[in-house]
Amino acid sequence: MNKIKLLGVLAFIGLGMAVWVQQRHIVSIKKERDRYQMNSNALLSEMKEWRIDSTTMATDVKTLRLTVDEMERYRAEDLVKIKQMGVKIKNLKAAAKHQLEVNADIKASVRDSIVIRDTVPVIVKSVSMITPYLQLSGIIEKDSLIGKIHLPVTLRQAVWIEYKRRWLFWKKVVAIHQTITSDNPHVEIKYSEYIIIQK
Structure with missing residues (x-):
């Protein structure tokens, strides 16, 4: 009888561990699914531009979330430049790249x-x-x-989070945005990306 009880307890513990492992796996898969959805949304969304005042332009783009392996696969050229700057890839938290264009009429x-x-x-x-x-x-x-x-120019960058379904303390991250402004009316932001590195 004791053996049966012991086997029952061990089976219950084993079943509990199996459920816990499966739950952790499901949570991991859901996080990965959400990350892929946000990345797809960021890649497919358009860059928004607007004028704040007569001299300041603003640009808003959504943020990508990549692992180090994905950075090495898809952004190898950027990683080479980052390494040349003396940054260790294992310490990298985020990487940003902006492409500017200068268009100025000259009347001298x-x-x-x-x-x-x-x-x-x-x-x-x-x-x-x-x-x-x-x-x-x-x-x-x-x-x-x-x-x-x-041409003096100052770029200002703000990274902010867009939430969905707020209910008391629960909220879901829909996207991470970066907004960049240029204070020189002759300098236009043509392209911008912000990548968060996930370990």
Whole structure:
């Protein structure tokens, strides 16, 4: 009789462990399914752009969540650059990449100037354009423009979470967004991605 009770207890413990292992496996599969759904949604969604004020543009894109193996498979070129920056991949939490484009109309006045070359004054044409968002200066010599252009720009990035189905303390993450702003009206954000690395 004791053997039967012992076998019953062991069978109950074994059954409980099997249920616990299966439950953990189901939770893991659900997390992986949700991650794939969010990644698919992020890849298929359009990049949203809007103007905050006369000089500031904003861009919103959804965030990808990749494992280190997926980063190595799909973003190997980015990982090479990250390693060149001295970052260990095992310590990497997130990676962002932005592609900017500068489109500025130039309207600069051309003036006569004097440049000293080997103690000899030389008459050349000079070009200058100074605005808060673009500084251009140079000289025209022998049908060539030699000068410098400077476009100061500040990018600000905010990462935020979009929730669904709030009920008391329960909420589900639908997507993770990143919003980037550029304070220079001549600088346009053409592409942006933010990847969270999951261990």
